[in-house]
Amino acid sequence: MDFNGRSILVTGASGGIGGATVRHLVSAGAAVVAAGRSEQALAALAEETGARPLVFELDSEDSVRDAIADLDLWGLVNCAGFGGEIATPMDTDLDVFDKVIRVNTRGALTATKYASRSMIRGGRGGAIVNVSSQAGLVAFDGHISYAASKAALDSITRVSALELGKHGIRVNSVNPTVVMTPIAEGHWSQPEVAEPVLRAMPLGRWATPDEVAAPITFLLSDGAAMITGITLPIDGGYTCR
Template identity: 70%
Template sequence: MADFTGRTILVTGASGGIGGATVRRLVASGADVIASGSTAEGLEPIVAETGVESLPFDLTSEDEVRAAIEGRDLWGVVNCGGWGGEIASPVDTDIDVFDKVIAINARGSLLVTKYAAASMIRLGRGGAIVNVSSQASLVALVGHISYGSSKAALDNITRVSALELGKYGIRVNSVNPTVVMTEMSAWYWGRPEIEGPTLERMPLGKWATEDDIAGPIEFLLSDDAGMISGVSLPIDGGYTNV
């Protein structure tokens, strides 16, 4: 089991399923977790359950990100905050939705990395950042022009950040999950005409659970992954390998 005793880790998107599962695992492994989300109200359940610190801020506002993170002594970050946007083709896409998805998923994660990495460099203890990307960045998915593009940008943020921050002992990786069948995703992926063909193509033939994603996040943060940096790790039941 990983040991994060004495390490402060910021988790964005902590009010969501993957973010919440990640918070629970990190707390159990001794980390001092700071849980972030867009609203204090949304964070109340995970804070009440785990006793972690609540730090709400708007990922699209550089001023809010800077004010929240600057001066904090962070060892690690999980960039889990994100938004799905819409299901639309390139012809039908709403560019305002595209801009918002990019602003949250890519730009927001970069802003958090910008200010968190400055803190980690200042402390001189190294550290680790894990970005929660998607299988939608690795293969083309129907209707995912906005979401897939935002996650492809996030994967490049991961690679360049790993390159630039490695000299400070800071590792940066992405995880690229398949669908976690939550209420939020079921409206689309739960449709029989979508779910059936997708699971038939997937070698393991099942959707991921929140812990299926949180476990590899914990591993990539841990010292056991001390020589892993700049990777985009599919957690997709083999889907992107077919």
């Protein structure tokens, strides 16, 4: 688990999972570039961890390209996300759907596009981890937009693993259950929503940011050198049913 100064970009670094991932990677010896939209939040994280802050707009290809095209990267964690709305297929707001896809799916692909170019240019291989969701694997009420964005991200993971493997670059997804970040808590803190899911989950509780960051760190590490193209549920056993 020693990254020996390898440079890894983490998007969504000011969020709960992103921040925890930055901390884990820094502790493991990585040179972390912590990316996001909030200069203030990233500055605080950088002061705490020593990570390099980098501000850009993930939904703008020009912004992503200008920010990371010249970086010397070995790895990438696509952690930025947008929760969208709770809606059915009958009443979904297609403008919200478009934004969810633009951030969760297109944004991750854009970061992968330019990060992988840097990784190939470096000629040292590398690893990418996409932060997906259990909602990409199983159906949940009201999650039509979010689930679509994460299922598409899982497909991007598999195709990217196929395409980038020839360059020694591994690509995997983690698919966590609910982590009580600001994205999730508005919906999942409601007992009538949470309790049926928790009853169906063998471990019966939500994940913590550290419980997602640790598997991300493993999948980036040399300990996972023969693992690519997978979607790894971190869901307390919910999807085993």
